[in-house]
Amino acid sequence: MSGEDRENAAIWLRAPSRTGWLWAGIWLVYLLVPLGDNFNGKYAAWQQIVGIVGFWVFCYVYSRLTMQSRAGWDCNYERRTADRRLLLYLAGLAALALVLPILCTPAWIALWIYVSSACGSVLPLDGERHWAPLGALTATGVMVIEGVSLRVGPGTWGWMVLPGFFSCVAVMGVRRMRGLIGELHQAREDVKHLATNEERLRLARDLHDLAGHSMATITLKAELARRLLPADHAAAEKQIADIEHVSRQALADIREAVSGYRRATLAVETASARAALEAAQISFEVDSALLRGSGSLSPDAEAALAWCLREAVTNVVRHSGASWCRARLIEARIDGEATVTLEVTDDGRAVPAAGVLADVTQDGVTESGSGATPWGNGLTGLRERLAPFAATLTAQPVRPHGFRVCATLPVP
Template sequence: MERGFIQIGRAPEDLRQLIAKACWTFLYMSYLYYVVEDLTEDRHTPFATAVGWGALAAFVAGYLFLVLGRRPDRLVRRRNWLLGGLYLLAVTASLTLGGAWTVLLVYVSISSGVQLPLRWGLRIVPAIAVTVAGLGLLHGMGTAELLLLVLPALLGGGAMMAVVQMGRTMRELREARATVAHLAANEERLRLARDLHDLLGHSLSLITLKSELAGRMLPDKPEAAAQQVADIERVSRQALVDVREAVSGFRRPTLDAELAGARTALAAAGVAADLDGATAGHADLPPDEEGALAWALREAVTNVVRHSGARRCEIRLEESGDELCLTVTDDGRGPSGARGNGLTGLAERLGLAEGRLETGPGPRGGFRLRAYVPLSRRVSA
């Protein structure tokens, strides 16, 4: 959970969260006005008034502990007992001090929705609403006054259960997403390990064998030993090529990932992103060409975020004949003169994929980058 972020149904983890949650708690505790008014209007004897103030203080203290206190597993049963005690206190106060005290059951219902498991909350919250209705009828409340108590008790508790359940679901989804990402990373590591094992196992075994043969042939058969050394050089060069291909495949970015990263980076920099015309997954786009476009997108977005001062960035992916064109346009300061090392390296990377790079001012100012790579139908022609 992000630091400082308050979630209903979870205890505050630091002082900032405690202050924020206390502010919200005291805000909706203003409904206790009716109870305070009942105690300050000389409706009871001095003894009953003193008992009422003590009961109110005890109720508020218990309620604040349920809302703001930490919730270790070992205290779950005690907190449930406290919740039951608040229910009995509210019912007793309503029966002895008057109908104004029935409002305390609304807070008990809300606490039940937050504190109890869903299967128990679905039973307890309606039971509390029925208790409110019964006490209201006992005190002779009218229909409107009764609904003003029953509906908050029922809907407030139900809303808290829904919010708490949603928070739990969101936490589970975050944990599942983190697990999936971890498993995907592990699977990719295993794939690379398998590829390297398959690529190097045979090559290194062959190199070892031929090295032993060359050693036995020297000095009696120098020509045959030289042939074995030549074979060792050929096998080692091929192994080096295979390893580079495996590692480049492991590190090759994809358009899907870079588009998602571009949206996040631009949003974090306060740049409005228009990606409606950017859709990855072209059927005729080979992996190497896709990797080159992904690098181009990464470099372009990095330049927009760091150097352009732009407020808006538009990203497009569209076919241009037998090529796929990536266009990144911003409304920033525009070209600054000579190409930097990033754009120079990007042009070289696109050249290796038989692509090309075009940069210059945008149609309405700013800077525009266009990266072209060939589609497979042109490559195979």
């Protein structure tokens, strides 16, 4: 996921909701009860004015706190450290909840319920101490102490104790839910980008295997046609016709690879390998079991082995300088498990270094000495193709000279 995509996702997650003011303000309707009591005739005019001003200030600060804290729930709902601005808002709410019952009507102790709810919105949920529930307990305790000190009857503040604490618990639950929804959206974006990257990797792998093999064959046939042209026009024309056929087939294969429909088979790749090796004047020995195995394996497993055959033959044609190449399909049981192994061997220039063979598998390079065989793009692509099958890919020189590529798959 690119930096720009992450930034756009973060902006989307932090975007304020259009219903934010409704969420923040709908619960303030319960303050109409202490507000109505504030206009009781037994209170002085200045107390009523202080009550009205305090009411509107409390509503504004509480709404701002709720909206701004909700904007960050999606990205960091646990919040190890609280925002200082939100803490100032919370301190202001606590100060108003403490002062208004003393200066005006004691019914204003209901403000502590909203302070407790604000603790669930602002204070961290993660860490050794659970600050949000501790803040709710503190707000509820102060409400009880202040109610008793102001001689408010237990019937008035008693019904506020449970709502005071559980309002914080409810907000914490909503906060966690919003955070998990935000993580789900982020995970969906990541999965989308991973799927795109996987498709790009598949396309790059297929194009490498297809184009490399086909271009090597075309190059060899073109060189052969150039040499035959002065002496044998008929043979040169045959090679040119083969070039046309291989190029058309390569174009069709590339189109199928781009569309995602190509599935190689051992029979097709064996015929293609024979044509490429004959053009390079390399004799090709094919085990009859290889042709019989085509169609007997699962389509995905056979396609993986077919790609291995194509890449191995391409390497023989381009790099080995070999005079012969042999391909075999071996069925065996390893540790009681049925396996099938594709082996491609040639007599090319590769020579073991001081008698050391390097065994390259899925997990990396395992050496019995020094001088490991390096991975190329082709072998890396084969390893990726074989990975879903818990297969083993081995590439190593053989004595006295030559090279062997083996791909072993477990089969049902």
